[in-house]
Amino acid sequence: MMWKTATFSGWGRLPYGTCEAARPERLSQLRAAMTGGGAGTVIARGLGRSYGDCAVNEGGRLVLTERLDRLVSFDATTGEVVVEAGISLRSLLDIFLPRGFIVPVCPGSAFVTVGGAIANDVHGKNHEKDGAFAAHVGWFELMLPDGEIVRVSRESDAALFDATVGGIGLTGIIVTACLRLTRVPSNALIVRERPVPDLDALLAKLHEEASATYSVAWFDALAGGGGLGRGIVETATVSPTSIQIKPRKARSLPITPPSLVLNPLSVRAFNALYRARMPSNGRESLRGYDKFLFPLDSLRGWNRMYGKPGFRQFQSIVPAAALVPLLERIRASRAGSFLAVLKAMGPAGTGMLAFPMAGYAVALDFPNRPGVVELLGDLERITLEHGGRVYLAKDSCLSAQGFAAMYPRLPEFQDVLERVDPKRRLGSTMSRRLGIRGGAP
Amino acid sequence: MTMSRWLILGATSPIAREFARVAAASGADIVLAGRDMEDMERSAADIRARSERAVSVVEFDALDMAAHEAFVRRFDEGGEGSVGVFVAFGFMPSQAEIDATPELGAHVINANFTGAASVLLWLKPVLEKRKGVVVVLGSVAGDRGRASNYTYGSAKAGLHTFLQGLRIVLGRSGVRVINIKPGFIDTGMSWGNVKDGPLMAEPRALAERALKLADGKGEGESYFPWFWFVIMTIIKSVPYKIFRKLPI
Numbered sequence A: 001m002m003w004k005t006a007t008f009s010g011w012g013r014l015p016y017g018t019c020e021a022a023r024p025e026r027l028s029q030l031r032a033a034m035t036g037g038g039a040g041t042v043i044a045r046g047l048g049r050s051y052g053d054c055a056v057n058e059g060g061r062l063v064l065t066e067r068l069d070r071l072v073s074f075d076a077t078t079g080e081v082v083v084e085a086g087i088s089l090r091s092l093l094d095i096f097l098p099r100g101f102i103v104p105v106c107p108g109s110a111f112v113t114v115g116g117a118i119a120n121d122v123h124g125k126n127h128e129k130d131g132a133f134a135a136h137v138g139w140f141e142l143m144l145p146d147g148e149i150v151r152v153s154r155e156s157d158a159a160l161f162d163a164t165v166g167g168i169g170l171t172g173i174i175v176t177a178c179l180r181l182t183r184v185p186s187n188a189l190i191v192r193e194r195p196v197p198d199l200d201a202l203l204a205k206l207h208e209e210a211s212a213t214y215s216v217a218w219f220d221a222l223a224g225g226g227g228l229g230r231g232i233v234e235t236a237t238v239s240p241t242s243i244q245i246k247p248r249k250a251r252s253l254p255i256t257p258p259s260l261v262l263n264p265l266s267v268r269a270f271n272a273l274y275r276a277r278m279p280s281n282g283r284e285s286l287r288g289y290d291k292f293l294f295p296l297d298s299l300r301g302w303n304r305m306y307g308k309p310g311f312r313q314f315q316s317i318v319p320a321a322a323l324v325p326l327l328e329r330i331r332a333s334r335a336g337s338f339l340a341v342l343k344a345m346g347p348a349g350t351g352m353l354a355f356p357m358a359g360y361a362v363a364l365d366f367p368n369r370p371g372v373v374e375l376l377g378d379l380e381r382i383t384l385e386h387g388g389r390v391y392l393a394k395d396s397c398l399s400a401q402g403f404a405a406m407y408p409r410l411p412e413f414q415d416v417l418e419r420v421d422p423k424r425r426l427g428s429t430m431s432r433r434l435g436i437r438g439g440a441p
Numbered sequence B: 001m002t003m004s005r006w007l008i009l010g011a012t013s014p015i016a017r018e019f020a021r022v023a024a025a026s027g028a029d030i031v032l033a034g035r036d037m038e039d040m041e042r043s044a045a046d047i048r049a050r051s052e053r054a055v056s057v058v059e060f061d062a063l064d065m066a067a068h069e070a071f072v073r074r075f076d077e078g079g080e081g082s083v084g085v086f087v088a089f090g091f092m093p094s095q096a097e098i099d100a101t102p103e104l105g106a107h108v109i110n111a112n113f114t115g116a117a118s119v120l121l122w123l124k125p126v127l128e129k130r131k132g133v134v135v136v137l138g139s140v141a142g143d144r145g146r147a148s149n150y151t152y153g154s155a156k157a158g159l160h161t162f163l164q165g166l167r168i169v170l171g172r173s174g175v176r177v178i179n180i181k182p183g184f185i186d187t188g189m190s191w192g193n194v195k196d197g198p199l200m201a202e203p204r205a206l207a208e209r210a211l212k213l214a215d216g217k218g219e220g221e222s223y224f225p226w227f228w229f230v231i232m233t234i235i236k237s238v239p240y241k242i243f244r245k246l247p248i
Ligand SMILES: Cc1cc2nc3c(=O)[nH]c(=O)nc-3n(C[C@H](O)[C@H](O)[C@H](O)COP(=O)(O)OP(=O)(O)OC[C@H]3O[C@@H](n4cnc5c(N)ncnc54)[C@H](O)[C@@H]3O)c2cc1C
Pocket: A011, A043, A044, A045, A046, A047, A048, A049, A050, A051, A054, A055, A065, A085, A086, A106, A107, A108, A109, A111, A112, A113, A114, A115, A116, A117, A119, A120, A121, A122, A123, A124, A125, A167, A168, A169, A170, A172, A173, A174, A175, A296, A393, A394
């Protein structure tokens, strides 16, 4: 049976309506799923690690890519690897880190596919140094809505390349991709953690450590006044020597707890603990890539922690001047989000709807309670007023107008869609919500 | 003990694909056999890039039994050392589809039973000569005839019986025969037919289990995951009067 009807959500587990889903195991089945009639639109879905609705398609069809996960070729002299787009970064790291290569850009979870990493042009803690994911992609094969596969590079079709990078699946299904892995001398990083008392200190520290390969800051979203932006700055550089790493043992959240578990009190306690285990002058340690890059991956299914109503994530990039109003508004809401992350971002890449651009990226979770949509509306407004933008991979409630204003290359993107998908066969709950195809949804 | 070569029959199934990966990682060369050459070439490239083991691809159709002898001869001539045979092909339309198209019934029995028995009979002397192990995917469906799946189940039951005898015969040459009876595995075969839930197991986990059994010392029948032993013990012991009324 090729199609099954089921409900799908994003990582935030918000409730959405049903769709038809196929999970092809071979190329011929992928083509059949793409072209196989049926009502509504079709969109690719990787491992569903986007938080909102970009890989959800209510009333339409989803093509799950995770079973097309093979290596096509690998060149150990250049680090160039060609893969089927359903392969996860987890698998790539398992195969290649022991051979001395790292995936050049890793988001905060390794359970994402290469297709999803391109379609959201994901960034890591090394964005300032290394750019976003697509900067390391030489070409990809894209299946268009009629089932035809085209090989796309910056040279062959720059517009289609740049529309697909960050294009949330709307140009077609990426079948294979060629990326260049980075050679590393070891399996470990030298990690430095420094506590910082406020936002100024946090930003200063991030700049001071600009020579590090990776950098990220965690801040206490509930601290206000003089303590606004209080947190920890973490940086890492490659270690020349390897360390012994015990095989991962995945733990998972066994049940879905009542949503009350996360309240301002428990979050405050967590944040206090997080800072308390840190000596006041910080510390330095050797850590495996996994532990530094994917701290959340060690607890499978942690997203169920927010209970049945699910949660929403907010992430935007803003200039420094917007940080105080943004953080103030978040703190005032006391909406109880404990993983607040701040990263310094480098210049934008070439993707038309790609998220990364110069500025500061701020990300945090909010349990899906009454008032959170209004709060996110305020954060959208503050972001927009300062010329920033919200990340589609995390978004579940951006307005269509806000989106169009934040992504000024939208008309260019729409022109490409008109060319590759004139019959409007591709679409998702997100593309309709944001009016990405313009005109009738 | 690691095999020198694994012959994987029905190599395009996701379980077989995962098995080929773990078998190559254990240090064996791999022969992928099946019908979809394009797909198997892609899997071969995958294994080569992962493991640097020798991988070859050959056309094999369980239903084309006239070709089995030549197929086995080519395999025999293609390498040295001990041989593992992994039988992963299968065909499972629903009983409703078979009822609507009765000729599908013979097809199901041939694909799951006759074809498997045929190729294993040709492989028997090769195994006796080269030593090794046979791992076959049976099915919990073969344990008791049920209204919803009895044609497929009967083919698997035939296969189970065949393997019981083959085990004795090959055992005389030190070749072990392992029959793994999987429950619900999350593949295209169950997609849309079986509800997701705690009974569903991953192809990768089954592949790892199969290799562990193959490289170990045991033989015989085992369920995967293990708790199907409990489920099937109960299912087999329900009195017929009650069993016929169960919606399974
Ligand atoms: C814990 C956690 C931490 C994260 N940290 C970061 C971070 O630091 N930086 C960052 O950038 N992101 C981060 N993310 C977000 C994540 O990297 C992206 O959402 C990523 O796109 C998810 O990949 P996926 O395979 O799950 O894709 P999905 O979420 O399933 O899909 C994402 C989009 O890609 C499209 N798509 C998927 N596969 C294909 C394909 N083969 N062809 C065409 N389109 C396709 C879908 O249509 C959809 O629009 C994080 C997510 C989590 C859960």
